[in-house]
Amino acid sequence: MAQSVLLTGAAGRVGTAILGGLADEHEWRLLDRDPPTDDHPGEFVVADITDRETVREAMDGIDVVIHLAGDPRKTAPWKSVLTNNIDGTQTVYEAAIDAGVEKVAFASSNHAVGAFETEERTPEMYRTDDDYLLDGTELPRPGNLYGVSKVTGEALGRYYHDEYGISVVNVRIGNLTEGHPPIDYERGQAMWLSYRDCAHLFDRCIRADYDYEIVYGISDNDRKYYSIERAREALGYEPQDNSAHHD
Numbered sequence: 001m002a003q004s005v006l007l008t009g010a011a012g013r014v015g016t017a018i019l020g021g022l023a024d025e026h027e028w029r030l031l032d033r034d035p036p037t038d039d040h041p042g043e044f045v046v047a048d049i050t051d052r053e054t055v056r057e058a059m060d061g062i063d064v065v066i067h068l069a070g071d072p073r074k075t076a077p078w079k080s081v082l083t084n085n086i087d088g089t090q091t092v093y094e095a096a097i098d099a100g101v102e103k104v105a106f107a108s109s110n111h112a113v114g115a116f117e118t119e120e121r122t123p124e125m126y127r128t129d130d131d132y133l134l135d136g137t138e139l140p141r142p143g144n145l146y147g148v149s150k151v152t153g154e155a156l157g158r159y160y161h162d163e164y165g166i167s168v169v170n171v172r173i174g175n176l177t178e179g180h181p182p183i184d185y186e187r188g189q190a191m192w193l194s195y196r197d198c199a200h201l202f203d204r205c206i207r208a209d210y211d212y213e214i215v216y217g218i219s220d221n222d223r224k225y226y227s228i229e230r231a232r233e234a235l236g237y238e239p240q241d242n243s244a245h246h247d
């Protein structure tokens with residue numbers, strides 16, 4: 001069934017991948033601080049994600065929020081992640097609870113657990129014959145302040161789920177690259193997420209029933225060091241792409 005979905009950060013790369021696959025599947029309201037440059041489905045709200053009043057208004061009549069807006073740089077300074085990623089995500093949850101939204105899908109990141117990639121484990125863990133696998137039950141282990149902000153976003157979701165019952169899925173997105181996996185970058189090939197698998201994964205976040213989940217958002221890559229079993233089980237994720245199928 002089509003849902004009313006608010007997509008924050010809609011003008012970015014992940015938003016483009018989602019809308020590229022799902023524009024006709026749901027009723028969209030888009031939000032970004034950058035105005036749209038192309039045709040887009042639904043209404044577009046130009047606003048900062050920390051603008052509490054406007055974010056609350058944008059949630060009127062919304063069933064599901066996909067929250068992407070934030071600073072995506074792994075080198076982002078504390079001031080930026082504190083404002084855009086942490087305060088912005090708390091603003092989204094407060095508004096979602098107030099508006100009676102059913103589900104929030106949060107764009108977390110591989111960088112929430114980046115420090116598991118120790119010198120002893122790399123580069124072997126990026127290779128097909130290595131069986132090292134993170135499955136989402138491990139403790140967070142960020143390797144930069146951007147990763148800290150994503151762990152904090154996951155914790156905010158835990159709190160708002162436990163306190164108010166809202167359904168929350170944290171998608172630890174790998175490396176979204178259009179058309180083909182990253183070239184000459186083993187780590188990126190291991191955690192590649194194709195555009196079509198990205199759209200399908202977030203479609204499952206919109207449609208599936210869940211309580212509180214942490215899943216990895218990668219394609220079905222032979223090289224993987226993130227398990228996609230929880231995404232399959234909890235969401236019904238069925239990826240079609242594999243970085244091994246590209247030269």
Ligand SMILES: NC(=O)C1=CN([C@@H]2O[C@H](COP(=O)(O)OP(=O)(O)OC[C@H]3O[C@@H](n4cnc5c(N)ncnc54)[C@H](O)[C@@H]3O)[C@@H](O)[C@H]2O)C=CC1
Pocket residue numbers: 008009010011012013014015031032033034047048049050067068069070071072073084088107108109110172173174175176177
């Ligand atoms: N692209 C990737 O491979 C990965 C992305 N992610 C996460 O997914 C989300 C989207 O990432 P991308 O699309 O790659 O980044 P992007 O930079 O292409 O898109 C982010 C969008 O959010 C908007 N935005 C940023 N701060 C905002 C604010 N304060 N208020 C309103 N809008 C704001 C920007 O204008 C931009 O359109 C981010 O939260 C990022 O951390 C996580 C892991 C991997």
Ligand SMILES: O=C1O[C@H](COP(=O)(O)O)[C@@H](O)[C@H](O)[C@H]1O
Pocket residue numbers: 071072073074109110111173174175176187188
């Ligand atoms: O969280 C993110 O991760 C991806 C992949 O990380 P990288 O270390 O392979 O670059 C990154 O491209 C993206 O910008 C970031 O938001």
